[in-house]
Amino acid sequence: MQGTLASVLTVARWEVKRSFTTLGRNVLPLSVVLFVLLLLATGYTAQSGMHLQDGIYSVGIDDPSLAVILGGDTRFRVYTADSSTLEDNRGSYDLVIVEGRVLRPLTERGRAAAKSLERDYDQYVASVYTRADDLFAAYPLWIELEPVKSELSFDATQSGQYLSVWQRSGEPPVPEGPVEAVAPPAPDLPVAEEVLREGLERDAGTPDQIARYTSLLSDEPEYSTFRTPSQLSPPLPFDSIIFVFAFIFPLYFTSQFFMMSVMQERIERKGEILLSTPVAPSVIILGKMLPYLLGMLAVSTAVILAAGAPLSVLLPLLPVILFFLAFALLIGMVSRSFKELSFISIFFSTVATTYLFFPSIFAQVHVISLISPLTLIVLQLQGETITAGQYLYSTALFYLTSAVLFLVGAVNFNAERLFNELDFFPRVREFIAASLSRDHPYRSLVLLNILLIPFIFMAQMMALVLFFNLPMPWSLLLLIGTAAFIEEFAKSIGIYTLFFEGDARPGWKTLVLASAATGIGFLLGEKLFLLVMLTQVTESVFGSILFLQQGILLLWMPLLLHTACVFVTGLVLRTGGKRWYLTGLLAATVVHSLYNLYFILGWMR
Amino acid sequence: MNARHIGIIAKKEFLGLNHEKTILLAILLQLFVAMFSSFLMVGLTSMYDPSSLSTSTQVRYGIAIDGANTTLDGLLAERPDFTVYRMDLSTGLAALKERKLAAVIYVPPTAADAENPVQVTLYTLQNDIQTAVVQVKLKEVLLEYEEQLREVRSPRLSATPREVQFPIPQRSEGFYEFVYGLLVPLLVFMPAIIAASLIIDLITEEYQHNTLETLVATPVSFPDVVWGKVLACELLVPIQAGVWLLLLAVNGIRVQNLFPILILVSIASFILILLAALTALHYRERTAAQFIFSTALVIVILFVVAVPGNPLNVIVRAATGAPGMALPETLAVLGVAAMVLGYVTHRYAERIGRLAQLGG
Numbered sequence: 001m002q003g004t005l006a007s008v009l010t011v012a013r014w015e016v017k018r019s020f021t022t023l024g025r026n027v028l029p030l031s032v033v034l035f036v037l038l039l040l041a042t043g044y045t046a047q048s049g050m051h052l053q054d055g056i057y058s059v060g061i062d063d064p065s066l067a068v069i070l071g072g073d074t075r076f077r078v079y080t081a082d083s084s085t086l087e088d089n090r091g092s093y094d095l096v097i098v099e100g101r102v103l104r105p106l107t108e109r110g111r112a113a114a115k116s117l118e119r120d121y122d123q124y125v126a127s128v129y130t131r132a133d134d135l136f137a138a139y140p141l142w143i144e145l146e147p148v149k150s151e152l153s154f155d156a157t158q159s160g161q162y163l164s165v166w167q168r169s170g171e172p173p174v175p176e177g178p179v180e181a182v183a184p185p186a187p188d189l190p191v192a193e194e195v196l197r198e199g200l201e202r203d204a205g206t207p208d209q210i211a212r213y214t215s216l217l218s219d220e221p222e223y224s225t226f227r228t229p230s231q232l233s234p235p236l237p238f239d240s241i242i243f244v245f246a247f248i249f250p251l252y253f254t255s256q257f258f259m260m261s262v263m264q265e266r267i268e269r270k271g272e273i274l275l276s277t278p279v280a281p282s283v284i285i286l287g288k289m290l291p292y293l294l295g296m297l298a299v300s301t302a303v304i305l306a307a308g309a310p311l312s313v314l315l316p317l318l319p320v321i322l323f324f325l326a327f328a329l330l331i332g333m334v335s336r337s338f339k340e341l342s343f344i345s346i347f348f349s350t351v352a353t354t355y356l357f358f359p360s361i362f363a364q365v366h367v368i369s370l371i372s373p374l375t376l377i378v379l380q381l382q383g384e385t386i387t388a389g390q391y392l393y394s395t396a397l398f399y400l401t402s403a404v405l406f407l408v409g410a411v412n413f414n415a416e417r418l419f420n421e422l423d424f425f426p427r428v429r430e431f432i433a434a435s436l437s438r439d440h441p442y443r444s445l446v447l448l449n450i451l452l453i454p455f456i457f458m459a460q461m462m463a464l465v466l467f468f469n470l471p472m473p474w475s476l477l478l479l480i481g482t483a484a485f486i487e488e489f490a491k492s493i494g495i496y497t498l499f500f501e502g503d504a505r506p507g508w509k510t511l512v513l514a515s516a517a518t519g520i521g522f523l524l525g526e527k528l529f530l531l532v533m534l535t536q537v538t539e540s541v542f543g544s545i546l547f548l549q550q551g552i553l554l555l556w557m558p559l560l561l562h563t564a565c566v567f568v569t570g571l572v573l574r575t576g577g578k579r580w581y582l583t584g585l586l587a588a589t590v591v592h593s594l595y596n597l598y599f600i601l602g603w604m605r
Numbered sequence: 606m607n608a609r610h611i612g613i614i615a616k617k618e619f620l621g622l623n624h625e626k627t628i629l630l631a632i633l634l635q636l637f638v639a640m641f642s643s644f645l646m647v648g649l650t651s652m653y654d655p656s657s658l659s660t661s662t663q664v665r666y667g668i669a670i671d672g673a674n675t676t677l678d679g680l681l682a683e684r685p686d687f688t689v690y691r692m693d694l695s696t697g698l699a700a701l702k703e704r705k706l707a708a709v710i711y712v713p714p715t716a717a718d719a720e721n722p723v724q725v726t727l728y729t730l731q732n733d734i735q736t737a738v739v740q741v742k743l744k745e746v747l748l749e750y751e752e753q754l755r756e757v758r759s760p761r762l763s764a765t766p767r768e769v770q771f772p773i774p775q776r777s778e779g780f781y782e783f784v785y786g787l788l789v790p791l792l793v794f795m796p797a798i799i800a801a802s803l804i805i806d807l808i809t810e811e812y813q814h815n816t817l818e819t820l821v822a823t824p825v826s827f828p829d830v831v832w833g834k835v836l837a838c839e840l841l842v843p844i845q846a847g848v849w850l851l852l853l854a855v856n857g858i859r860v861q862n863l864f865p866i867l868i869l870v871s872i873a874s875f876i877l878i879l880l881a882a883l884t885a886l887h888y889r890e891r892t893a894a895q896f897i898f899s900t901a902l903v904i905v906i907l908f909v910v911a912v913p914g915n916p917l918n919v920i921v922r923a924a925t926g927a928p929g930m931a932l933p934e935t936l937a938v939l940g941v942a943a944m945v946l947g948y949v950t951h952r953y954a955e956r957i958g959r960l961a962q963l964g965g
Contacts, residue, residue, distance in 0.1 A: 019892075023892065023893055023896075026888065026893065027888070027893045027896065027897065030897060031896070031897070031900065034897070034900045034901060034904065035900075037904050038900065038903065038904050038907075041903075041904045041907035041908050041911075042907060044907070044908065044911050045907045045908070045910060045911040047911075048911045048912075048913075049911070050910050050911070051910060051911060051912060051913045051914070051915060051918055052786060052787070052790065052910055052915075052917055052918055052921060053782060053786040053918070053921055054913055054914070054918050054922075055918075055922060055927060056782070056785065056786065056921060056922060056925050056927045057927070058927070058928065066767065066769070068767065069766075069767060069769060074913070075782075097769065100767075100768055100769055100770060101769075101770045102769060102770065102771045102772060103772070104772055108781055109781060109925065111781070112781030112782055114771065114772060116782065117771075118771050121769055121771070124766060124767075125766045128764055128765070128766040129766070131764070132762055132763055132764065133763045134758075134761045134762065134763070136720070136721060136722040136758075137755070137758040137759070137761035137762050138755065138762060139722065139751075140717075140722050140723060140751065140754035140755055140757075140758050141722065141723050141725065141747065141750060141751040141754050142722045142723070142724045142725070143724075143725050143726070143727050143747060144724060144725070144726045144727065145727055145729070146726055146727065146728045146729075147728075147729060147730070148698060148701055148702060148709075148728050148729065148730055149702070149730075172669070172690035172691075172692055172700075173667060173690075173700045173705035173706060174696075174700070174705075175696060175699035175700040175702075175703050175705065176703060177699060177702070177703060178699070179695050179696050179699040180695060180698070180699065181695050182694050182695045182698050184671070184672060184694055184711055184713075185711060185713070185724075185726045186713075187713030187714060187715050187721075187724060188721060188724070189721065189722060189724050226724070228751065229744055229747035229748045229750070229751045230744075230748065230751075232740055232741075232743070232744040232747065253896065253899075253900075256892075256895065256896070257892060257896075260891060260892040260895075261892075264892075267813055267814065268813075268814065268815070336625065337621075337625065337806070337810060338805075338806035338807075338809060338810045338813075338891050339621075339622065339625065339803055339806040339807065339810075340625050341806070342802050342803065342806050342895075343630040343631055343634075343799075344630060346630075346631075346634060346799070346802075347630045347631075347633065347634050347637075350634055350637060351637065354637070423625075424625065
């Protein structure tokens with residue numbers, strides 16, 4: 001144990017030395033200069049604002065003093081003329097304001113311009129009212145939001161009670177459960193007038209954009225639960241999300257370095273020396289990774305300290321860091337050339353960014369947003385405490401997938417795999433094949449499918465997040481289809497790599513056994529996973545599609561389904577050959593979707 | 606410079622790209638970005654314009670109200686989206702917990718013209734997408750109520766804003782600004798950024814695989830090699846960007862001034878590619894070159910976006926067909942910059958080539 005640790009540290013030391021010699025004295029001073037420039041650029045952009053959409057609308061006004069309602073919005077080019085000229089030339093402007101009335105053409109652009117102008121106008125009105133001496137004359141109505149936790153469990157929604165929010169009859173609903181006596185809230189605002197005014201001013205937009213990010217982290221005054229009607233929209237934590245980018249951005253760079261370092265070992269077989277040392281591949285990987293892991297943690301801590309955020313933000317960041325490193329390792333091991341490395345890593349970071357950022361936009365709105373660890377950071381930045389359950393829920397997938405990826409990396413970290421010149425897809429296939437045992441094909445199929453579960457869930461989660469925004473029947477149908485396809489694809493990977501190498505085709509018995517092994521592994525993994533976590537997402541109707549089998553009483557039904565579907569793929573592959581792979585997958589998807597549809601529709605009627 | 610040699614090198618790089626099929630990934634990536642943005646759009650529409658969620662079915666949400674009788678009752682009842690019940694607060698909350706109501710409102714007995722504000726309490730379900738929808742619908746009603754109260758208290762106001770009347774907003778205002786102001790420049794410039802990082806890979810690969818000596822030993826001169834690679838990367842840009850604009854058109858998003866936009870992007874990407882090539886020639890090592898270049902790129906983009914009348918803004922204006930986009934001026938400035946950079950790159954490559962021959 002101690003010996004292993006020592007070797008890890010030794011490899012880590014080599015790595016640090018190596019990267020310093022490659023990066024060398026050339027890069028470091030320049031990167032300091034660049035860092036300073038970056039700060040300057042950020043400051044400058046914050047000061048002068050984004051000028052991306054300047055002048056896309058033109059507005060004609062008859063009263064120059066009305067320009068005040070635009071609040072200096074650079075999207076509008078303002079022209080002044082008298083009312084009759086404007087009336088005659090309405091066609092040459094996107095908007096015309098004559099005698100206090102806004103006129104717009106019925107084009108897409110005209111409508112968009114009117115909408116933007118209306119938003120500006122609202123801001124202008126707010127700015128006037130916020131400065132009023134008697135704040136409660138300008139803002140006479142304050143709303144306190146009281147969130148209520150629904151006591152209905154997921155099981156109850158199955159019986160259709162979900163729909164009862166939409167009442168049709170005139171009779172008031174009668175609660176079935178006991179009625180707890182609730183004292184009516186006190187009629188007086190417990191917050192000082194000045195605190196409220198401060199909050200309004202902040203919402204109206206302080207001139208300094210940087211201040212918005214810093215004030216985000218200061219102690220929130222109590223006003224936040226009290227809002228005026230115009231502040232009532234579901235809050236989009238855009239500010240926090242932009243801020244969170246400051247945490248993620250350095251991770252991209254550092255994982256690039258790690259990726260490159262792995263790739264370097266493969267160029268001109270440089271890594272042979274390292275491989276010839278008597279240490280295990282896993283030790284080499286850990287040693288090479290350690291400096292980058294520590295570096296990422298150090299950078300993150302620095303960002304946290306600089307921003308004055310709580311140090312607990314590191315907790316949800318850790319699995320993200322591991323995830324990036326795990327992917328960096330594999331990308332570095334798989335790519336054949338620099339350009340391939342670039343493309344794959346750009347692709348990976350875009351997909352990962354989507355997975356991380358998209359849900360956190362809805363941080364305040366829906367529990368689904370918790371599938372991204374970034375949501376936890378957003379919540380933490382907003383001063384909420386996160387529970388252990390939430391932490392497990394949003395980070396477990398990241399921990400698990402990283403572990404599996406490291407495992408695959410360690411198994412394949414040898415000379416044969418690192419230095420061959422195969423194409424991309426055969427290479428990936430080799431990586432998987434190496435992780436499977438040919439002597440015990442069925443056992444490895446079971447294991448592979450268990451290990452694939454976290455990835456499947458991740459992909460399905462992504463589909464969930466993408467689709468749940470669509471109108472209801474479409475989101476459901478699309479989700480059913482996509483979820484089924486992802487599962488079928490994942491299940492086919494094992495069988496495809498093991499039994500369809502080259503022109504080989506398995507016998508009927510092998511195919512049936514392999515399908516059964518896949519089905520068992522898949523079901524085991526799914527159940528294991530559900531056992532460990534996942535209570536929150538199943539509360540929503542969408543969760544039931546992804547984790548449908550959980551609700552169905554008997555285990556043999558899903559087992560049969562998983563086995564049958566992968567058998568369908570295998571069957572098509574066996575009869576048609578590899579060209580029919582996609583067809584086989586689609587056929588299996590259809591079967592799978594029909595099964596799911598039957599049960600979902602059975603529930604929802 | 607020898608045009609034939611440049612052509613040969615460019616062809617070689619194209620074949621390499623084609624062989625690795627990595628270009629597929631780049632296309633997939635763009636598709637992904639497009640899909641992602643369209644979903645983002647749909648998601649945000651449904652949140653801010655909930656009527657888009659329930660177009661055909663007229664859903665009525667159950668709302669319970671308790672406390673003082675005010676004009677709010679009438680305002681709520683007028684709405685086609687709500688069914689309003691006068692209920693005891695405790696019973697209402699119990700029904701809300703069982704999802705038999707969408708919201709419960711408690712109105713205090715504060716008088717409309719009182720010194721203090723009216724503090725209404727709004728109970729909604731936690732963590733429910735429906736809540737977001739109900740909240741947006743309630744907001745409209747509460748805004749009306751606020752306006753009524755403000756009217757009552759108006760004698761106490763020291764200043765009132767200028768009044769402007771807006772046309773009645775129409776449904777499906779669309780995402781004009783998002784599409785033209787963000788998506789179009791993003792999609793059009795992404796190929797340029799990809800091409801710039803591609804040239805770093807192409808150049809550093811020759812150094813790190815020690816294939817440069819072989820290349821220089823052939824009749825192809827070193828500047829020819831560099832220009833060939835630049836050409837290969839540059840050609841990709843208008844093709845990719847053009848395909849994008851076509852795809853947008855298929856989706857019903859008509860982009861004006863197609864041709865000028867493509868020219869502008871090509872020149873801008875030429876500048877980026879040359880900068881990247883210079884970085885790569887200087888560092889000869891991928892990690893360093895990519896790191897320096899991408900950091901510098903972020904800085905440059907931040908600066909450029911902050912300058913009024915920047916090329917990105919010109920593209921946005923050209924795409925919308927807004928007047929006064931100053932296209933020729935921008936093209937001229939970028940063109941001069943590209944020529945200067947091209948000259949510098951050529952001289953630098955010549956020097957490196959001479960040194961390599963001397964050394965070899």
